[in-house]
Amino acid sequence: MLSRPRRNRSSAAVRNLVRETELNAGHLVQPIFLLPDPNARLPVRSLPGTFRMGIEEVLREIEQCREVGIHSFMMFPAVPQEHKDKTGTYATADENFYLHAARAIKDRFPEVCLISDAALDPYSTDGHDGVVIDGRIHNDETLKLLDAMAVAQAQSGFDIIGPSDMMDGRVGSIRRALDKEHLTETAIMSYTAKYASAFYGPFRDALDSAPRQLADVPSDKKTYQMDPANVREALREADLDAAEGADYLMVKPALNYLDIIYRLHEAHPLPIAAYHVSGECAMLLAAAERGWLDYEQAASEALLSIRRAGADVIITYFAKDFARWNQARPF
Template identity: 90%
Template structure:
């Protein structure tokens, strides 16, 4: 008997019946770049359609996102140079606009999921995710600072802490710090497999967070972020993060690392997150601007591929647009 798979592609109704992968706004997280100026709305030239926003504009943006079904947001601070130092002390300051913004967001929208960024690079005068001592990124000294940052973020209202630093042992250290302060309901989205990728450029433009070109400081993050050549290492990182108390395991970037998403999905029962990073999105936007690709179709296909690979959560600059296209 001749098998004809095309029968299950014969109409939109039939195709919907047999569709294997579901992608909804509920799977997506919209990144937000926050500035201290409350009314700011500054475009990011290398990532068209994305802006650095002050808290007044952030509240409007979240309200717009809620109307199309988005309920989860990951916020990153663009910290002025005058607030940066070697140990990122502004991260836990009572004056930190990032913490004030989290409180304002949760006051206005208590039902949203707000995910933090926990790393030193936005606050560090060296531009690194950990503290630099004698020309090296010092792992264990960084943990103390990350613990304090995570506690301050949780107290400000963040539902989930996102340690993006790739310091060894940071998930367990943060979990103990949160629990010791009674913050047991605050989750941890571990950047489990964060690769030393070429695709972070627009993000670093947005936050001015690239490693500084200084004589005694590494000019890249290869001593702590993962080598793009390695896959088995991601499984080791996943096992460690899960054992230390992570609530999500993240892969970053996403499209060039679909195999890593699948490996972690296959190996763990924890939800898998994937960060569809700025460079991945900027490439597609540039091609769409040239008329070489259809933005809606290509962006949807990219997000579907990440979901199909096993991601339960997708952080993407396309989240709001996708939700808008599919809002009925």
């Protein structure tokens, strides 16, 4: 008997019946870049359509996102140079605008999910995710700082802590620190497989967080972020993070690492998050601006591919736009 798969593609209604992968606003997280000036709104030139904002603008942005179905946000601080030092002491300071902003967001929108960034690089004069001692990124000294940072963030209202540093043992260390302070309901979204990628440029522009070119200090993050050539290493990292108490396992970047998303999804029952990073989004936006791609169709397809690979959660700069499109025309 001749098989005709096209019968299941004959109309939009039929295609909806057999669609294997669903993507909606509930799967998406909108990143937010926070500035200390409450009313600031500055464009990120290398990522069109994205802004660095003060808390008043952030509150308006969250309101707009909620109207189209986005209820989860990952916030990153753009810390002025005068607040940076070798050990990132401003990360836990009482006057830290990032912690104050989290409280303001949760006071105004208690129902939203707020995800933190727990790493040293926004606060460090060296631009690294760990403490630099004698030209080396010191793992265990960094853990102490991450513990304090995570506790301060959880106490400020963050629902999920996002350790993005790739230090060994940080998930277990943070979990113990949170539990010690009775913050047992605060989850951890571990950056499990964070690769030393070329696609982070616009993000580092937005936060001024690139590693500094200094004598005796590494000028890249390859001693702690993963080699793009490696797969088995990601599985090992996932096993360790799961054993240490992670609630989510993240892969970053997403599009160039769909195989890693799939492998983690198949290997672990934990929810898999994928960060559709700034460079991946910027490439598509640049092509769309030149008329080479249709922005809505290409962005929707990119997000669907990440979801199809096995991501339960997708962090993307296209979240709000996709949610708008999805309201009018489900993908």
